[in-house]
Amino acid sequence: MNGRSFKVMIVVLLAMSALGGMVMAKTTKQAKAGKKCLDTAIIVVDLQGDFTITEKGSLAVEGTDATYVKSVQDATARLKAAGFPIYATQDWHPGNHASFYTNHPGKKPFEVIKLEGKDQVMWPPHCVQNSTGAKILLDEKLLKAVVKKGMDPRYDSYSGFQDDGGKETEMDNILKKAGIKKVVIYGIATDYCVKATALDAVSKGYKVIMVKNLSKGVAADTSAKAIDEMKSKGVAVTDDLDIEKLEEI
Ligand code: VGL
Numbered sequence: 267m268n269g270r271s272f273k274v275m276i277v278v279l280l281a282m283s284a285l286g287g288m289v290m291a292k293t294t295k296q297a298k299a300g301k302k303c304l305d306t307a308i309i310v311v312d313l314q315g316d317f318t319i320t321e322k323g324s325l326a327v328e329g330t331d332a333t334y335v336k337s338v339q340d341a342t343a344r345l346k347a348a349g350f351p352i353y354a355t356q357d358w359h360p361g362n363h364a365s366f367y368t369n370h371p372g373k374k375p376f377e378v379i380k381l382e383g384k385d386q387v388m389w390p391p392h393c394v395q396n397s398t399g400a401k402i403l404l405d406e407k408l409l410k411a412v413v414k415k416g417m418d419p420r421y422d423s424y425s426g427f428q429d430d431g432g433k434e435t436e437m438d439n440i441l442k443k444a445g446i447k448k449v450v451i452y453g454i455a456t457d458y459c460v461k462a463t464a465l466d467a468v469s470k471g472y473k474v475i476m477v478k479n480l481s482k483g484v485a486a487d488t489s490a491k492a493i494d495e496m497k498s499k500g501v502a503v504t505d506d507l508d509i510e511k512l513e514e515i
C-alpha cells in the first residue's frame with residue numbers, strides 16, 4: 267500500500283467511525299427519551315366547565331380563573347410535546363344522579379347525608395351528560411383517551427379508577443395495556459377527585475406524582491388535609507411541574 271492510499275484509508279475509517287458515533291449517540295438519546303416518556307402517563311382530572319369560574323360552572327371551584335385554566339392547558343400541551351401520553355377523566359352524571367341535592371327533596375347544597383352507609387355531599391347538579399358544563403376544557407387533540415365516571419345514578423365516583431359501588435372504570439386497563447408504571451396527576455378538585463384518583467393509583471401499584479399548583483380544591487381546609495393524606499400514603503406531591511425532573515421523582 268502506498269502512502270497516498272494509506273492516508274485515504276485512514277480518512278475513510280475516521281469518517282466511518284465518526285458517522286457510527288453520531289448514529290449511536292442518536293439512538294441512545296432516542297432510547298432515553300423513549301424510555302422517559304413511555305412508562306409515564308399524565309392524568310388531567312375533571313378540567314370541566316362546571317368546575318370552573320371561567321365557564322361560570324354550577325360547582326365552580328375557588329381559583330379556577332382564566333390564569334389557572336390556561337396554566338393547565340399550557341402545561342398539558344408541553345407534556346404532550348415532550349412525548350408523554352395524556353389521559354383525562356370526565357365527570358359524566360345522569361340527571362337523576364344521587365349526588366345532586368335536587369334529587370333529594372328538602373336537602374340543601376353542600377349538606378352531607380348518609381347514602382348506602384357512606385357520607386355523601388349534596389352537590390349542585392353538575393357535569394350532566396352531554397351538557398355544556400360537562401365539556402373538558404382541553405384541546406381534544408392532546409388526549410389519548412378520556413375516561414368517563416359517575417354514570418351510575420346510585421353512586422358517586424370521585425376516583426378515575428372506580429365508583430363508590432366498587433365498579434371499575436376503564437382507567438387501569440388502559441394504563442396497563444400502555445405499559446404505564448408512573449402517573450402524573452393534576453386538575454380539579456384537590457380534595458375530591460384528584461385525591462381519590464391519586465390514592466387509587468397508589469393502591470393499584472403506580473408511582474404517583476401530584477402537581478399542587480396545577481390543581482384547585484373546593485375548600486382550603488379539606489385541600490390541606492388531602493395533600494397530607496396523599497403524602498402519607500406515598501404520593502409524591504410537588505408544588506410545580508418540572509418536566510425535566512419528572513424522571514427523578
Ligand atoms: C368532583 C364533586 C363532585 C371533582 C366531582 O371533580 O372533584 N367534586 N363531583
Ligand code: ZN
Binds near residue numbers: 359393
Ligand atoms: Zn360529580
